[in-house]
Amino acid sequence: MNRSFRQLLPLLLVMGWSSAAHAVDIRVSAFGDVTAGITAGDPANAEDAANFDKYGDDIWPVNTNSGVGTMGTDFIMLADLTNNLTWLGEINFQALRDSSTEYEADVERFLVDYRVNQALNIQTGLFFTPIGLYNRFLYSRAWLVNSIQIPDMFEEELNFAPSHTSGIMVHGGFFAGGSNTINYAVSVGNGRHDVPDETTYARDATPFSETAGLVELLVPGFKTSRVGVSGWTDTIETFKIDDYNVTVDVGDPVGFEEVRLRDVGFNPFVSLETRYVSLFGEYVFSHMTDLEGNLPEDSYDYHGAMAELSFHVARRKVHPYVRFDMTKLPEDGGGPFLSLRGLGGNDIHRVWVPETTNLLLGAAYDAHKHARLKAEYGYFMNGPRPMHAITTQVAYGF
Amino acid sequence: MASSRLLLLGLCVSLPVFAQEVLPAAPAPPPPPPVAPPAVSDGLVVIVHSGVKLDEITPAKVRKFYLNMAPAFPGGVKVESVDLKDGSGIRPLFLEKVLGMSAEELDRHWIERQYQTANAVPDRLTSDAEVIAWVAKHEGGIGFVHASAIPAGTTQVKVILTVEK
Numbered sequence: 001m002n003r004s005f006r007q008l009l010p011l012l013l014v015m016g017w018s019s020a021a022h023a024v025d026i027r028v029s030a031f032g033d034v035t036a037g038i039t040a041g042d043p044a045n046a047e048d049a050a051n052f053d054k055y056g057d058d059i060w061p062v063n064t065n066s067g068v069g070t071m072g073t074d075f076i077m078l079a080d081l082t083n084n085l086t087w088l089g090e091i092n093f094q095a096l097r098d099s100s101t102e103y104e105a106d107v108e109r110f111l112v113d114y115r116v117n118q119a120l121n122i123q124t125g126l127f128f129t130p131i132g133l134y135n136r137f138l139y140s141r142a143w144l145v146n147s148i149q150i151p152d153m154f155e156e157e158l159n160f161a162p163s164h165t166s167g168i169m170v171h172g173g174f175f176a177g178g179s180n181t182i183n184y185a186v187s188v189g190n191g192r193h194d195v196p197d198e199t200t201y202a203r204d205a206t207p208f209s210e211t212a213g214l215v216e217l218l219v220p221g222f223k224t225s226r227v228g229v230s231g232w233t234d235t236i237e238t239f240k241i242d243d244y245n246v247t248v249d250v251g252d253p254v255g256f257e258e259v260r261l262r263d264v265g266f267n268p269f270v271s272l273e274t275r276y277v278s279l280f281g282e283y284v285f286s287h288m289t290d291l292e293g294n295l296p297e298d299s300y301d302y303h304g305a306m307a308e309l310s311f312h313v314a315r316r317k318v319h320p321y322v323r324f325d326m327t328k329l330p331e332d333g334g335g336p337f338l339s340l341r342g343l344g345g346n347d348i349h350r351v352w353v354p355e356t357t358n359l360l361l362g363a364a365y366d367a368h369k370h371a372r373l374k375a376e377y378g379y380f381m382n383g384p385r386p387m388h389a390i391t392t393q394v395a396y397g398f
Numbered sequence: 399m400a401s402s403r404l405l406l407l408g409l410c411v412s413l414p415v416f417a418q419e420v421l422p423a424a425p426a427p428p429p430p431p432p433v434a435p436p437a438v439s440d441g442l443v444v445i446v447h448s449g450v451k452l453d454e455i456t457p458a459k460v461r462k463f464y465l466n467m468a469p470a471f472p473g474g475v476k477v478e479s480v481d482l483k484d485g486s487g488i489r490p491l492f493l494e495k496v497l498g499m500s501a502e503e504l505d506r507h508w509i510e511r512q513y514q515t516a517n518a519v520p521d522r523l524t525s526d527a528e529v530i531a532w533v534a535k536h537e538g539g540i541g542f543v544h545a546s547a548i549p550a551g552t553t554q555v556k557v558i559l560t561v562e563k
Contacts, residue, residue, distance in 0.1 A: 027519070029512055078516055086516050113516060118470040137514050144510055179459065179468040220467035222498070223507075275498075316503065369502040397509055 024079045030398055032073030033142035037065030037391035044380040044387050048354050051333065052384035055244035055352035057341055061384060062157050063150045065391040074108065074141060084115045108164070119172040129165045130185035130214045131230040132267045132282050134306070143397030146310050146321045146364040148376045152356045153284055153304030153327050159196030160302055160327065160338060161265055161284050162232055165189035165210060173218070181218045183228075187211065191234040192263075194250075198342035210234040216269075223273035230269070236261040238337055240294060241350040251346030260291040261300075261337055275316070281307040288330070288337060300330030302338065316366075323360040326382075329353060357382035362391075370398045442488040443548060444496065444559040445530065447539045450475060452558050457496045460559050464540055465497065466511055471538055479520040480532045480541040486524075492542045495561045530555055 043049035052061065060066060072094020079087045090109040111125030128136045134154045138145050156163040167189020176182045191210035216228025239250050240257040248256045265286040272279045284304040290297065303326075310321035333339050334353035341349045362376030371394065378389035444460050446452060451472045462468040464479050471477060482489050484501070493501060508519040523529050526547035533539035534554035545560060 027512070029509060031513075076513060078512070078518070080518065088516055115476075118474045118476060141513065144513070173469065175470075175472075179462045181468065218467075220462040220465075224467050315500070366502070366506070369505040397506075 024081060027078040029076045029078075030073055031076075031141040031143045031396070033393050033395040034068070035065050035142075035148060035391060035393045036068040037148075037389055039064065039066050039386040039389045041387035043384050044357075045382050045384065048382070049384040051352045052354055055333070055350075056354070056384070057349075057351040061152075061354050061356075062155055063152070064385055065148070065389060076109075081112075086113045086115075087111075088113065117172075119174055121171050123169040123171065124167070126164060126166045127169055127187070129162045129210075129212050129232065130169060130171065130187050131161065131212055131232055131265070132214075132284065133226065133228075133269045133271055133280070134282055135161065135163055135267075141397070142374075142393060142395035143370075143372050146319045146374070147308060147323045147360050147362060148374050148391045148393045149323075149325070149358070149360055149378055151304075151306045151325050153282075153306060153325065157197055158338070158353065159192065160304055160329075161267065161286060162192055162210060162212065162234065165212065167208065167210070176217060179220050183214075183216050183218060185212075185214045187213070192236055193342075194236070194238040195340040195342040195348055196338055221273055222275040223278075225271055225273045227270045228268070230267045232263070232265045232267075234263040234265075235291070236263055236288070236337055238340060239348055240336065241340065241348065244333060244339070244350050244352050247343060247347050247349045249346050250348055257294055258292065259295060259336055262289040262291055263287070263337075264289075276312050278310045278312070279308070280310075281305075288335070290336075295336050297331075300335040300337075302330055302335075303328040318363060318365050320363040321361075324358070325360070326357045327355050329355050354383040354385075356380070356385075358385075371396050441545050441560065441562040442491055442542050443545045443557045443561070444492075444540065444542045445533050445548070445555040446471070446558050447475075447533055447537055448554055448556050449537060450540075450556070450558075455558050457559060457561070460540075461497050465507060466515070466517060469515075469517075475538040477540060478536045478538045480529055480536075480539060481520045481522045482526075482529060482542065483522050483524050486526075488542065488544055491561060491563060496542070496559070 072092050074090060074092045076088065076090045081087055088109055088111050092106040092108050094104060094106065107126060109127050111123050111127050113121055113123040115121045130136065132154070134151065142148070152158055153160055154163065165187050167187055169185055169187035171183070171185035173181045173183045188208055188211050190207050210232060212230070212232035214228060214230035216226050219225045238259050238261070239248060240259045241248050250256055263286055265284065267282065267284045269282040270280070282305065284302070286302040288300045290299065306323065306325045308321055308323040310319050312319055329335060329338060339350050339353050341351050343349050358381060359379045360376055362374060364372050364374045367373050374393040374395065376391045378391065380387050380389065463471065463477050466477055466479065469477055493499060493504060497504060511517060512519050521532070523532060526543035529541040529543050530547065533541045548557065
């Protein structure tokens with residue numbers, strides 16, 4: 001969702017003007033963090049490190065915490081235009097999560113939501129694709145989670161699974177006995193762009209090509225536990241680049257082949273919450289089928305999983321945890337779509353994208369209702385990252 | 399038996415005389431001490447809009463509605479919670495006995511909730527009267543006030559839980 005601040009400025013001015021003109025109260029909340037880390041040891045996988053050195057898109061894989069980084073601040077603005085109509089805008093100002101010192105402004109969400117009743121709400125605009133739990137509620141909101149490392153499986157710069165959708169979503173909830181609720185969401189929208197890292201406003205050549213859906217059971221307890229399944233289908237239109245480190249000008253009608261991929265994804269999740277223990281787990285599977293028949297394989301599969309067990313002690317102010325993450329990519333390096341990067345204009349480049357397997361141990365401390373301090377040790381078992389990482393974070397939310 | 403009756407009669411007659419003779423003159427009687435309110439008025443009541451299809455429920459169920467974990471009352475009316483400011487006196491009791499969480503945890507809950515659902519963080523009003531008026535005005539309103547604050551014969555709100563101190 002990268003947009004330069006210059007592009008966003010008119011939007012912000014319009015937002016400010018419209019709110020003043022109609023005297024609608026705007027609610028503002030924000031989340032942000034400052035993260036510092038060091039890495040040590042040999043690469044978890046020497047061959048991966050060599051491939052990443054040669055064909056990677058940066059000196060470190062995304063979200064390698066080395067040195068001090070201001071990851072950014074998310075500003076969420078909400079306005080109740082009527083009792084049933086709510087406008088929401090979420091903009092993230094952040095340092096690029098790579099070696100550059102450039103800052104960027106991302107539009108995370110920009111939508112209006114109309115509530116007919118509890119069972120039927122209609123939302124339109126740019127929203128988080130209704131899949132999983134992490135993608136909808138937790139990504140980049142460090143204050144809401146215990147652990148520090150952003151999981152690759154939902155990293156929007158890698159875009160292994162669709163993170164955002166521009167379109168329309170219908171969602172709601174039904175009573176399911178007791179105080180339990182069954183929630184659902186169905187969305188139709190523009191699918192992913194021709195490269196994973198340029199899904200700006202999820203605008204692709206085939207509008208309304210993506211559908212996504214979710215069903216989850218919510219069980220209130222000390223907090224709300226959830227178990228659900230979600231998935232998506234999309235047709236991705238992109239270009240064939242056979243080799244790594246090759247750039248193709250897709251504006252030139254000669255010298256490249258078009259590729260069409262049918263992407264079908266499945267994303268079950270569970271979050272069990274008790275007063276003293278929480279368990280969170282999520283799995284993503286994506287199956288991309290070659291519709292043109294011009295790729296080396298008929299289909300390409302992606303797997304991602306994460307699980308976190310946390311405890312809540314010292315009057316629930318301290319949260320020690322252990323977390324496991326893994327991603328398994330198509331081919332060696334990401335396959336025909338996940339390995340593509342946009343270079344601006346018509347240029348598309350192919351890079352080698354690493355897999356990850358890591359174990360995280362750490363603790364989060366609620367120092368204040370608006371501040372959470374964290375310390376984390378990471379042990380990386382696969383990929384080009386150094387085997388050991390120690391990371392600290394101050395996360396805030398209000 | 400007869401002697402004991404005579405003794406009792408003698409005491410009753412002689413004691414006032416003795417008192418008059420020995421004690422100084424009694425001052426004007428002090429005003430009666432304030433009548434201790436019934437124990438329940440030290441506590442709180444959880445109230446909802448009178449149209450909500452609920453009778454008395456347990457603290458655990460109130461918690462689910464108040465925290466919007468169950469986002470609608472039976473019948474589908476959206477739950478709209480209202481809070482009292484910290485100095486209200488009964489907020490700590492509500493946090494402890496009904497919500498089972500600290501004030502910080504409640505604040506965190508509302509920030510998280512607003513992010514996930516786009517629902518507004520509950521207003522924090524300053525008095526019982528404001529809360530009663532607010533709940534009466536909102537079809538899915540739920541709030542808490544001092545038990546003694548409910549006007550007799552009120553029909554706009556109803557009590558679904560009483561919590562004694």
